[in-house]
Amino acid sequence: MAAPPGSARTGILGLDHLPAALIATIMTKLDIPSILSLASTCTACRTCAAEILSFLPNFHLPDIAPSMDLLRPLLPQCNPYLRSLKVDCTRLDDSSLDFLLHPSLQELCLRNCADFSGRLLAELGRSCKDLRFLYLSSVAEKRGRSVDVLHLEEMLSGCTQLETLILMFDVSIFLRHSFARVWALASSKLISLEIEYISSVMMTELLNPAVGLHQSSNHPWPSVLPNLQKLCLSVDYITDTMVSTISKSLVSLTHLDLRDIPIMEPRMAFDLTNNGLQQINAHGRLKHLCLVRSQEIAPTFFKRVNDLGVLLMADKCSAMESICLGGFCQVTDTGYKTLLHSCSKLYILRVFHGTHLTDLVFHDIAATSCSMTHVSLRWCNLLTNLAVTRLASNADLSTLDLRDCRNLGDEALRAISMLPKLKTLLLDGCDLTDAGLSYLSKGVMNRLVSLSVRGCKRLTDRCISSLFDGNSNPELRELDLSNLPNLSDAAVLLLARSRILISELRMRQCPLIGDTSVMALASMQVDEKMWCGSSLRLLDIYNCGGITQLAFRWLKKPYFPRLRWLGVTGSMNRDVVDALARSRPYMHVTTQGEELGTEQWDNMEDAHLQDYDDVDEFEEWLLGGGGGEDDDDDDDNEDEEEDMSDAEMEDAVGHES
């Protein structure tokens, strides 16, 4: 504890002269890349880093997919304190198993395990018996890799302390009966289960094996997953049978999240109707409910649910805190309003494709006792500024998602501008002008963390200057300026000069954005020191009109040192893009217009996964009679339910170009 010489007098003390324990303390507060950066400065720091890595409790590498060579020096074999490991396993396979699986692990998150076989699951059950949290995605998806239900069985019976299990791969590859059987072995401590993807039939059988064996209903239902509180599933069809089985068997359920992506309009026996909706919350504990039908593959909706179903559901759900309904095209203001007024504790409301949702729902929202923090109203085209004005009476709002509500305009922004806690604001496709955005500059802009104005075609450079001029250091981290035909390099220059620590910038399909923007962002100096480059982790300049080969010179190192995700147009500059990808092997480069980022892996609740410009046509098809009642009650109709013509199917699939 003796102070080194020279500390008091000259002040030219270097960090390397601090006692090792102090350097170590500083290192424990850094992430792995920063530890390595510090380690590269001097030998004293390198020694410290080596020490730290041998007892670091959390080893997280979020943005890159390391190879074994990269990992080996970092993750020592015997670190008895390693509790949490999060790695992208794209470049790893079964040979890394011994290395990754430490018996002390309690939290494990392995993404992109496509090159692993089912042995991964079996080894987990054998080595990581203390596991509490497990996330696995894409297991054995690569050709030639296989996973068997026996592997799953070993994992479930071995990890007896498991509380949270997230399986992000298609479990319908397992044989149905064997699959249902192994879940009886699952730890009784399991309180949270998330599966993407499982068929509704398999899920029903999992919870009620008697169904498959045609036993009489006098047999008591065997208790599978008795303590489950949270269930999140992505299924083929949300059906009445599945919903009622879930509601009846899971007595402790507080959180239910069901999403389906039908490939075609479901028949009555395979759909959710008012009956199914009525069964929800059979045990009265439900606090979070999410039912979403996605139009990613086909324009299908919950056509057999109407206000009656919602009313009956609302009757039993007065303790609900979070509701998300997507694709309920027949529900009107009556239904939504009943929900708002019955659920006094509601703080999260999400509605997607609220075709009949109008301002009336929010007319007297100030009179309800709800204090909303997250409101998401996407594709609700009947909403006008008035609804937003009413919504803005919720002073606790932190997330407001009004994407694709085409009738919202500048007046809505005036109402939002004073919300004291707003952090996320999504306004894609709204009818905004520069004047509207300027309302934000005085209040909300100082606090916003995430802002998206994708596709607000009337915006020009002026909105950027009103938002960022004079704002020296706001909290903004994510900005989406895609699909703005009038956005030019001048705006990006202004952004770069404003010295905001933006980490995600999307400017897809902006015809006027060119090389100058890339140069400006590359030279962005966050402070007066040597730091050359910017804080950007994600940059999307896919299909920007002015990008040429010159821009790629500025995308190389040492520029954009933190860039992990880059979206460019591959077709025009093939060689240059390949060269860039080779020189920066740990950067994800997409060239076909795919959306960037890892959010979609983490959070199934984040429903802005699909971004399709052709939604209007669904809407028109739906309202124009394609969404009629003609096929509903006739389940004798076993014919192909080809409700759509080929042309509509193409539109439905959606494409970016």
Add this chain to the structure above:
Amino acid sequence: MAETPASAAALKTVTLVSSDGERFEIAESSAKQSITIGNIIDDGCCDASIPVPNVTGKVLTKVIEYLKNHGGGGGDAEKKEKDDELVSAPVPVLLDYILAANYLDIKGLVDLVAQEIADSMKDKSPEWVRSEFNIENDYTPEEEEAVKSHFAWAF
């Protein structure tokens, strides 16, 4: 200077003397946040004044401010504000603070300054860290090459 609490026992103060002779009075309860000072007090050997030979007056002033800030009472927002002010000092000064806090064994202050240093060096290149924190590069050229290529992905 001395605190103004009600009870007599809490009025007990100690005097700390910096390396350059400046004297500071502080309530005993606040001073005990420093384990080092606490030990000296408990040992009863320096009832009059406690010398702190490794810390200058300038730095000790700030340390004592920290101790008083966290001595008890006062809102969290206020404490945070004062802490933020403390760590907004330039790097050489921060290093002085953390050394003093280390010597005096004040865990809270060590963590506070360490976090600030860590936050400022997050995501930075080794060159930047070296220049900012006056770190002498004692790698041989070969070592440096090796280290750079090994960890190039990180920065």
